[in-house]
Amino acid sequence: MPKLSVIVYGRDVQGLLGVCLDSVAAQLDDEAELLTAAVGDDAQDVAVRRGGTVVPLPAGTPDAAARAAGAERARGEWLWFVHAKDRLPVGGVRALLDRLAETPDPVDVVVADHARSTWRSSGGLSPDARQLTRVGRRDLPLAEAPDLLRVTPLLGNRALRASFWRTHAPELGALDEMSASRAALILADRIACLEQVIVDVRELRPESLPPVTAEERYALVDAYEKLQVLMRGRGTAARPRAVLYDLMATETMRVVAREPMPDDVAREFFHRASAAAVRWAPEDHRRPGGLEGIRRRLLEEDAYAKYRAFQAANHKRRDLKAAVRDRKRLVGAKVRDHSYRKALREPIDPNLAVFSAYWDRGVACNPAAIAAKLAELAPHIRPVWVVSKATEPLLPPGTARIVPGTRRYWEVMARAKYLTNNVNFPNAVVKRPDAIHLQTHHGTPLKKMGLDQLDYPTASKGLDFDALLARVDKWDYSVSANSHSTRMWEHAYPARYTSLDHGYPRNDVYYSASAADIRAVRDRLGIAPGKRAVLYAPTHRDYEANWNPRLDLAALSARLGDDTVLLVRGHYFYGGAASPLSGLRRSGHVIDVSTYDPVEELALASDALITDYSSIMFDYANLDRPIISYADDWETYAKTRGVYFDLMAEPPGHVARTEDELTEILATDAWRDESSAKARAHFRRRFCEFDDGHAAERVVRRVFLGEPEEALPPVVPVDSRTPAPTPEEATR
Numbered sequence: 001m002p003k004l005s006v007i008v009y010g011r012d013v014q015g016l017l018g019v020c021l022d023s024v025a026a027q028l029d030d031e032a033e034l035l036t037a038a039v040g041d042d043a044q045d046v047a048v049r050r051g052g053t054v055v056p057l058p059a060g061t062p063d064a065a066a067r068a069a070g071a072e073r074a075r076g077e078w079l080w081f082v083h084a085k086d087r088l089p090v091g092g093v094r095a096l097l098d099r100l101a102e103t104p105d106p107v108d109v110v111v112a113d114h115a116r117s118t119w120r121s122s123g124g125l126s127p128d129a130r131q132l133t134r135v136g137r138r139d140l141p142l143a144e145a146p147d148l149l150r151v152t153p154l155l156g157n158r159a160l161r162a163s164f165w166r167t168h169a170p171e172l173g174a175l176d177e178m179s180a181s182r183a184a185l186i187l188a189d190r191i192a193c194l195e196q197v198i199v200d201v202r203e204l205r206p207e208s209l210p211p212v213t214a215e216e217r218y219a220l221v222d223a224y225e226k227l228q229v230l231m232r233g234r235g236t237a238a239r240p241r242a243v244l245y246d247l248m249a250t251e252t253m254r255v256v257a258r259e260p261m262p263d264d265v266a267r268e269f270f271h272r273a274s275a276a277a278v279r280w281a282p283e284d285h286r287r288p289g290g291l292e293g294i295r296r297r298l299l300e301e302d303a304y305a306k307y308r309a310f311q312a313a314n315h316k317r318r319d320l321k322a323a324v325r326d327r328k329r330l331v332g333a334k335v336r337d338h339s340y341r342k343a344l345r346e347p348i349d350p351n352l353a354v355f356s357a358y359w360d361r362g363v364a365c366n367p368a369a370i371a372a373k374l375a376e377l378a379p380h381i382r383p384v385w386v387v388s389k390a391t392e393p394l395l396p397p398g399t400a401r402i403v404p405g406t407r408r409y410w411e412v413m414a415r416a417k418y419l420t421n422n423v424n425f426p427n428a429v430v431k432r433p434d435a436i437h438l439q440t441h442h443g444t445p446l447k448k449m450g451l452d453q454l455d456y457p458t459a460s461k462g463l464d465f466d467a468l469l470a471r472v473d474k475w476d477y478s479v480s481a482n483s484h485s486t487r488m489w490e491h492a493y494p495a496r497y498t499s500l501d502h503g504y505p506r507n508d509v510y511y512s513a514s515a516a517d518i519r520a521v522r523d524r525l526g527i528a529p530g531k532r533a534v535l536y537a538p539t540h541r542d543y544e545a546n547w548n549p550r551l552d553l554a555a556l557s558a559r560l561g562d563d564t565v566l567l568v569r570g571h572y573f574y575g576g577a578a579s580p581l582s583g584l585r586r587s588g589h590v591i592d593v594s595t596y597d598p599v600e601e602l603a604l605a606s607d608a609l610i611t612d613y614s615s616i617m618f619d620y621a622n623l624d625r626p627i628i629s630y631a632d633d634w635e636t637y638a639k640t641r642g643v644y645f646d647l648m649a650e651p652p653g654h655v656a657r658t659e660d661e662l663t664e665i666l667a668t669d670a671w672r673d674e675s676s677a678k679a680r681a682h683f684r685r686r687f688c689e690f691d692d693g694h695a696a697e698r699v700v701r702r703v704f705l706g707e708p709e710e711a712l713p714p715v716v717p718v719d720s721r722t723p724a725p726t727p728e729e730a731t732r
Contacts, residue, residue, distance in 0.1 A: 005076030123461025443615025450492030503695030511693030
């Protein structure tokens with residue numbers, strides 16, 4: 001019996017069924033089967049050519065009946081209903097199967113994330129990440145996670161246990177998709193979540209669909225009332241009932257406000273929504289404040305005429321405010337554009353250099369190392385940092401800076417001879433013929449980058465590749481740490497820049513730091529002499545909106561004992577999220593270093609590194625210290641993000657696929673055994689090729705001082721380098 005039955009259902013809408021079936025079939029293995037509940041001759045022809053089990057259904061069969069017919073033929077332990085117009089991103093099936101494999105028996109429904117594509121764009125983010133992240137890897141009854149009702153009501157973003165479906169087929173089988181997806185949560189004993197995107201929902205252009213009838217409008221109110229009846233019959237707790245009531249009121253008011261309807265239909269819809277709002281109001285119901293509260297009151301009073309008058313007045317007020325804002329924006333844009341264009345006509349300043357890192361987050365990474373070496377070798381060149389307003393107070397004293405959007409920002413950007421960044425400058429920045437743009441990057445690529453992301457919708461959602469190439473065309477130089485990076489950058493970012501095989505300047509410190517430097521960092525972090533410090537630095541995942549450590553850090557810390565300190569660093573993409581480590585900080589065995597800068601100091605202070613697929617492994621290898629790869633979701637990551645090489649075949653040290661394996665490595669001497677050293681040596685020769693402690697000097701001499709390639713300090717061979725002392729050596 002397969003673990004999962006993927007049931008594609010419906011007619012061949014706008015020729016999308018073939019794409020849907022191809023996206024499923026490409027990911028099937030022995031654990032999953034494909035069934036197509038094909039409605040109409042066209043859909044059946046497409047389905048037969050694609051293979052799998054075909055359930056032929058006559059034209060006009062409703063979606064609910066098609067789903068029921070497909071479920072009747074399914075053999076899987078779990079059912080996944082995918083509409084014929086939608087498609088599955090690469091890795092979607094595997095991600096769901098992996099989650100189902102660890103889901104305990106009491107769980108009836110697994111809710112996942114989804115992407116949304118329109119006729120104009122693809123892979124848009126869903127609004128569901130917050131609710132899914134709150135649940136994380138737990139499984140709960142709906143009473144303890146009522147906001148799961150707010151997750152977009154689709155059947156494509158959830159899997160249902162087959163036995164659960166069959167038990168509740170009378171309730172679920174006849175409902176529309178919105179009702180069935182929410183009814184499943186109401187009926188489930190326990191619910192689990194998956195934060196990864198498993199389906200890409202196609203939103204069809206409204207003008208290409210039949211007009212919505214009055215009865216279809218009224219059906220929305222009826223659907224919510226049926227869910228209310230279901231909750232009442234089940235004795236559902238008060239909190240989920242309150243959430244459903246809020247959803248009902250919000251959506252019905254949205255339909256009245258935004259959907260085009262004849263006045264008589266809109267009036268009748270409002271009347272029905274009003275009756276439902278009064279009938280199902282929870283005990284101690286309180287309306288929200290502000291304008292929304294006024295709308296709710298008018299709805300409950302069935303005051304349609306007053307509501308329309310209120311809306312008209314509100315729209316007029318909003319239009320006036322928008323007009324004022326637009327005028328201010330136009331004036332501001334004209335002033336900025338005029339001053340920028342004027343500055344672009346002035347001579348370039350040959351001694352002015354602009355630096356930025358990580359989207360204006362501060363003095364960091366390769367640009368910081370280059371700026372420091374520039375002050376030493378070319379003090380006549382003045383560095384200015386681009387920093388956000390929020391970051392400005394955090395800068396080192398005396399740092400010259402400009403804030404994006406200000407008049408001075410555009411004047412400096414126009415006149416600077418050198419522009420250095422580890423990402424890209426904004427599209428509006430003009431590339432002057434005599435200016436030099438230096439792209440330093442901020443890591444060695446394991447995951448697919450640039451144009452290589454085109455085949456991975458989860459990773460490339462929202463990317464404008466034309467605009468990306470326009471930015472790349474401004475590069476004069478691209479810094480590389482190894483031959484692998486050079487080849488990948490040239491493939492991912494095809495343009496006429498010159499590759500600088502000089503090493504990453506930020507890694508110079510791994511050869512220049514002294515024992516005193518290392519002791520000082522450990523003192524700042526509160527790591528006692530003689531204790532082992534292990535740095536845990538996982539990477540960002542495109543299918544996770546917020547960061548939740550994939551390790552049970554409390555359990556790992558307890559098993560490793562008092563002699564080990566875990567330094568835990570979340571990825572900077574999650575900088576705005578609340579730390580999941582707050583409950584562990586007081587123990588002293590787990591230290592949250594997510595906001596500690598620079599990260600190079602954390603590497604110097606640690607005895608070993610645990611990471612997954614982060615580029616920190618390539619930098620850390622310069623220290624020639626143990627690296628453990630915790631790769632519990634490698635297959636999913638590789639399929640959804642795309643990778644340039646198989647890390648499992650060429651790791652920098654031991655690989656752990658489970659927490660038990662990781663604990664075993666760290667609790668014994670395996671973490672630093674001969675096998676680990678051998679793998680690391682191979683990894684260093686390949687990926688630390690140009691990092692020898694003199695990268696910043698080579699970059700400054702080549703780019704800022706114009707010295708020829710042959711005059712630069714030659715790269716020291718890997719086997720002839722001496723990394724900074726280990727923490728153990730630093731105490732001797």
